[in-house]
Structure formats: C-alpha cells, structure tokens
Amino acid sequence: MDEPKGSFVYTPKLKPSLAFELCVLTGKELDKIHSYFLPSGTKPKMSSTRTILLILGFLSTLAVIALIAVAVTQNQPLPKNIKYGIVLDAGSSHTNLYVYEWPAEKENDTGVVKQVEVCKVEGPGISGYSHATEKAGPSLEQCLQQAKEVIPSVQHKETPVYLGATAGMRLLRLQNESAADKVLSSVGNTLRSSPFNFQGARIITGQEEGAYGWITINYLLGNFKQVSGWKKLLHSLKSLSETSGALDLGGASTQITFVSKDPPSESPENQLYFRLYGKDYQVYTHSFLCYGKDQALQQKLARDLQASTSTPTVEDSSLPDPCFHKGYERSINISDFFKNPCTSDKKKQLPFSQLSIKGEGDYQKCRENIQNLFDKSNCPYSSCSFNGIYLPPLQGDFGAFSAFYFVMNFLNLTSEPNPLALNKVTSTIESFCGRPWQEVKTAYHHIKEKYLSEYCFSGVYILSLLENGYEFTENNWQLIHFLGKIGSSDAGWTLGYMLNLTNMIPAEEPAGPPLSYGSYVGLMVLCSLVLVSVLLFAWLLLHKPKCLQKGIV
Numbered sequence: 079m080d081e082p083k084g085s086f087v088y089t090p091k092l093k094p095s096l097a098f099e100l101c102v103l104t105g106k107e108l109d110k111i112h113s114y115f116l117p118s119g120t121k122p123k124m125s126s127t128r129t130i131l132l133i134l135g136f137l138s139t140l141a142v143i144a145l146i147a148v149a150v151t152q153n154q155p156l157p158k159n160i161k162y163g164i165v166l167d168a169g170s171s172h173t174n175l176y177v178y179e180w181p182a183e184k185e186n187d188t189g190v191v192k193q194v195e196v197c198k199v200e201g202p203g204i205s206g207y208s209h210a211t212e213k214a215g216p217s218l219e220q221c222l223q224q225a226k227e228v229i230p231s232v233q234h235k236e237t238p239v240y241l242g243a244t245a246g247m248r249l250l251r252l253q254n255e256s257a258a259d260k261v262l263s264s265v266g267n268t269l270r271s272s273p274f275n276f277q278g279a280r281i282i283t284g285q286e287e288g289a290y291g292w293i294t295i296n297y298l299l300g301n302f303k304q305v306s307g308w309k310k311l312l313h314s315l316k317s318l319s320e321t322s323g324a325l326d327l328g329g330a331s332t333q334i335t336f337v338s339k340d341p342p343s344e345s346p347e348n349q350l351y352f353r354l355y356g357k358d359y360q361v362y363t364h365s366f367l368c369y370g371k372d373q374a375l376q377q378k379l380a381r382d383l384q385a386s387t388s389t390p391t392v393e394d395s396s397l398p399d400p401c402f403h404k405g406y407e408r409s410i411n412i413s414d415f416f417k418n419p420c421t422s423d424k425k426k427q428l429p430f431s432q433l434s435i436k437g438e439g440d441y442q443k444c445r446e447n448i449q450n451l452f453d454k455s456n457c458p459y460s461s462c463s464f465n466g467i468y469l470p471p472l473q474g475d476f477g478a479f480s481a482f483y484f485v486m487n488f489l490n491l492t493s494e495p496n497p498l499a500l501n502k503v504t505s506t507i508e509s510f511c512g513r514p515w516q517e518v519k520t521a522y523h524h525i526k527e528k529y530l531s532e533y534c535f536s537g538v539y540i541l542s543l544l545e546n547g548y549e550f551t552e553n554n555w556q557l558i559h560f561l562g563k564i565g566s567s568d569a570g571w572t573l574g575y576m577l578n579l580t581n582m583i584p585a586e587e588p589a590g591p592p593l594s595y596g597s598y599v600g601l602m603v604l605c606s607l608v609l610v611s612v613l614l615f616a617w618l619l620l621h622k623p624k625c626l627q628k629g630i631v
C-alpha cells in the first residue's frame with residue numbers, strides 16, 4: 079500500500095481502532111476508510127469529535143502505560159544491603175558459631191534474619207577448659223576464621239559478635255568460680271582481638287535460654303507475623319496456641335517454655351512477659367540444671383552407685399546398667415565423677431578409683447531406673463512437673479530441638495507432618511535397647527561411639543522426661559514436633575538472643591505502607607485496565623461499528 083499523503087496524516091498507531099471497525103466491511107464503509115487516505119486538500123469524512131476521541135484514547139493508553147512503568151520502576155525494592163551478626167553458643171558439650179544475615183532495610187520485619195553459616199568448634203565445650211583456662215579462647219580461632227571468610231571484609235568492623243555460655247559454665251561457676259571467670263576472660267580476649275565488633279561473653283541464665291529458644295522458633299515459624307485488615311480479625315479469633323512451645327534438651331540442662339493460659343502465676347520466677355509486634359505474651363519457662371542428657375546420665379549412675387555400694391558387684395568395681403546395650407562396657411573415673419555439682423550430694427567413699435559399667439540392654443529396667451530422677455512426691459503448687467517445680471497445664475504445640483532432635487532423628491522417630499503415636503515411639507526405643515552392642519556398632523559404624531552408645535539411654539530418658547516429668551500422654555504426644563532446623567536456621571536460643579540484643583524485635587507493630595509492593599503494583603494495573611476499558615467502551619458508544627448496530631457480532 080502507498081504511504082498516505084496529505085494534511086490528515088495516517089498514524090499507524092490508529093490502526094488497531096480501525097481494525098476494530100473492519101469487522102464487517104460494506105462497500106460504503108470501504109469508501110469511508112479510503113477517504114482517510116485522501117490527498118491533502120480533500121476533506122476527510124471522519125467527524126472531528128471522533129478524531130478528538132481517538133487522540134484522547136490514544137493519549138490515555140499512553141498515560142496508563144507510562145503510569146504503570148513509573149510505578150513499577152520507581153517502587154522497585156532497593157538493591158539489598160546485607161547486615162551480619164555472629165553468636166557463639168558455648169554449650170556444655172561443645173561450642174557452635176552461627177553467622178546470621180538480614181537485609182538492612184527490613185530489620186524490624188519478622189522472619190528476615192536467617193542463618194548462613196554454622197561452625198562446630200573442635201574439642202570440648204569451654205567449661206571443659208577448667209584445667210587449662212588460657213586455651214578456651216584460642217579454641218575458637220578456627221571458626222572465627224570461617225566467619226571472616228563468609229562476611230565481606232568491609233563489614234567485619236560493624237558485625238556484632240556475642241558469646242553466650244549455658245549450663246556447662248553454670249555448673250563450672252558453682253564448682254569453681256575463679257576457673258569460670260578465667261575461661262570467660264580467655265574467650266572474651268580472643269573475640270575482642272577478632273576484627274568483629276565484640277559485644278560481650280557471658281553466662282546466660284536458664285530463663286534467658288528458655289525464653290530465647292521460644293522466641294527463635296516462633297520467629298522462624300512466622301508466628302509473630304504482623305497482620306493487618308481482615309487477617310487481623312481472623313488472628314484475634316484464633317486460640318492462644320498461635321505460638322509454639324519450646325523444648326530444649328542440652329547436655330547439662332533442659333528447658334520448657336510455652337504460653338500459659340493461667341493468668342496469675344503461682345510461681346512468678348517461672349513467668350515472663352513479652353510485648354512483641356504490638357501483642358502481649360505471658361510465657362511460662364523453666365530450666366532444669368543437671369537434667370540435660372549427659373548430666374542426667376551422671377545423676378543416674380551416681381544413684382545406681384549409691385544404691386549398690388553394699389552389693390558385691392561394686393566391690394569388683396563393675397556396675398550392671400540396663401540403659402546400655404548388652405556387651406557394651408565403659409570405664410568411669412570416680413574422683414572426677416563426684417566433683418560435679420549434679421552428683422556431689424551422692425558422694426560415697428568407694429574402694430576403687432575406676433568403675434566399669436556393663437550394659438544389660440533392658441528397656442523396662444532402664445525406664446524404672448530413670449524414672450527415679452523425677453521426684454513427684456511433693457508439689458507446693460496446683461500442679462508440678464517434678465522436684466516441686468511449678469508447671470501450668472500444657473498448652474498447644476511444642477517444637478523439641480537440640481538433643482531431643484539428635485536422638486529422635488537417629489531413631490527415625492521425627493516423622494513430620496504426621497508425628498508418630500507414643501506407643502510406636504516406645505516400641506522402637508525398646509527394641510533398639512534390646513539389640514546387642516556388637517550388632518549396633520556394625521550397623522552404625524559411621525556414628526561416633528560416644529553418641530551411639532548413649533542413644534538407648536537418651537531415648538528412654540527423653541520418654542521419661544516428657545511422660546513422667548512433664549506428663550505428656552498418648553493424647554497430646556503428637557503435639558510435639560522434633561525439629562532440627564526451621565528453613566535454613568537451627569532451632570536454638572542463639573537467634574532469639576541476637577534478635578533481642580540488636581533490638582530487632584520491636585514491642586509495637588512498626589508502621590509500614592498500608593499495601594505491600596506486590597499489592598500496590600497489582601492495584602495500579604487493575605485501575606489502569608479499568609480506565610482503558612471505560613475509555614474503550616465510551617469510544618464504542620460514540621462510534622458504534624456497523625457490526626454491533628446490526629447485531630451481527
């Protein structure tokens with residue numbers, strides 16, 4: 079087709095509206111179209127109103143496109159400015175270093191901080207350096223080096239580093255305060271001389287350990303999420319169990335933390351009050367020192383020794399133990415054994431310095447044996463867990479982590495999303511304990527002997543702690559979820575500790591834009607589409623194509 083000439087210059091952009099009219103072309107209409115292309119000087123037949131409308135329509139479409147383009151580009155999230163934080167979990171059995179990262183501009187949102195690195199420090203926990211306190215700090219060097227490689231060097235100086243020590247150091251402080259101080263000062267010196275921003279090395283309380291574990295899992299599960307509009311209404315209708323309880327089992331202590339319904343606490347030392355993202359939480363927590371799985375075993379052995387000193391077996395320095403596999407033997411140094419505050423009250427003069435433990439692999443006897451660790455004889459409150467410690471009625475779901483997870487995961491008992499029934503868990507542990515040590519060792523040769531030899535004891539201990547100690551039953555057992563990680567982050571107290579110390583959890587809901595970025599763009603697109611449709615409709619009304627007039631289409 080020849081290029082149209084003349085004063086009415088054909089604009090290709092008008093083509094779509096013309097094409098629309100070409101639905102039914104009569105001879106008369108073709109003439110009309112031809113008239114658009116008449117040379118200059120020839121008066122086009124199209125009315126001036128229609129021309130104006132066409133131009134207006136075209137301009138509006140352009141405006142809408144421009145509007146969307148501007149909205150999308152102008153409100154694009156800024157390139158990520160990442161911040162980092164380091165927490166060292168100085169546990170009784172070992173130290174872990176965690177590196178967390180989060181986008182700087184979203185500091186107060188929920189669920190934005192995630193773990194990007196974990197480094198297991200070689201050797202024992204820092205409380206294990208009580209005889210060589212100056213070596214505690216240097217033991218952390220290798221993991222600090224790893225953190226230096228993960229975090230960009232320009233950000234080293236601004237990256238906070240915290241060390242929190244738990245039950246191992248609480249015990250060392252009870253046993254030898256000056257050794258505990260020296261260990262803390264050694265690790266403090268090492269961290270101070272690292273390129274990071276040292277924020278302190280201290281022994282955290284059992285209450286803090288419980289509280290920060292609870293904050294960690296609820297933060298990671300998104301239970302503190304800020305909600306608005308109709309979701310807020312739904313949220314307020316939900317029951318109190320919108321947070322998950324936290325069960326933490328370490329080597330030296332264990333913690334239980336959950337939102338309790340009972341308003342006035344009978345035992346104020348177990349009660350914590352939080353205001354997080356504009357919501358109040360009344361949280362029950364308790365930490366049992368000496369009830370971590372390593373110390374519980376020490377307590378059990380001390381009791382067994384005490385009970386059997388009069389029996390001839392102990393004279394030949396060997397002690398049968400139903401919680402170890404048949405054929406397993408372990409030797410224990412008696413003088414070290416009773417220095418521990420968890421066993422010192424059971425101290426006995428024994429005619430030998432080494433005790434040999436001989437496994438029997440008997441679940442029932444082991445269970446009865448362990449049950450004695452939980453004294454249920456006196457309770458000064460309306461309800462107790464054990465040893466006269468207040469426990470309100472259990473409430474909602476629980477996340478069970480650390481050694482709860484390590485042990486249950488080894489025994490294949492962490493099934494999610496459908497947790498196993500209590501009788502299945504019991505029978506699995508019972509049959510595992512009944513397997514001879516040689517068979518277990520061969521089947522799991524890749525697992526450290528220290529861990530492997532104790533999974534029978536630990537499995538029975540976990541059952542006893544949850545069933546006898548906290549009184550979980552077959553009815554609420556499946557509310558316990560054994561979890562190691564949530565997303566990429568380990569479940570534990572460290573994340574909650576850092577969130578708190580960096581003020582990343584606000585008490586009040588931060589004022590944010592009423593709409594999220596996605597909803598904003600969506601709304602813009604919708605409004606624009608409505609506008610275009612209205613314009614198109616108006617144009618159609620004023621310029622009815624023949625096909626519509628005749629009802630052909």
Ligand SMILES: Nc1ccn([C@@H]2O[C@H](COP(=O)(O)OP(=O)(O)OP(=O)(O)O)[C@@H](O)[C@H]2O)c(=O)n1
Nearest residue numbers: 169170171172244245328329330331480481484
């Ligand atoms: N794969 C693993 C890893 C650890 N463990 C055991 O789990 C316990 C340690 O649990 P952890 O939560 O790391 O305890 P700590 O933090 O060291 O101790 P605490 O919190 O009491 O200070 C130890 O008995 C350790 O032998 C295990 O059985 N299997």
Ligand SMILES: [Ca+2]
Nearest residue numbers: 169244328480
């Ligand atoms: Ca721990």
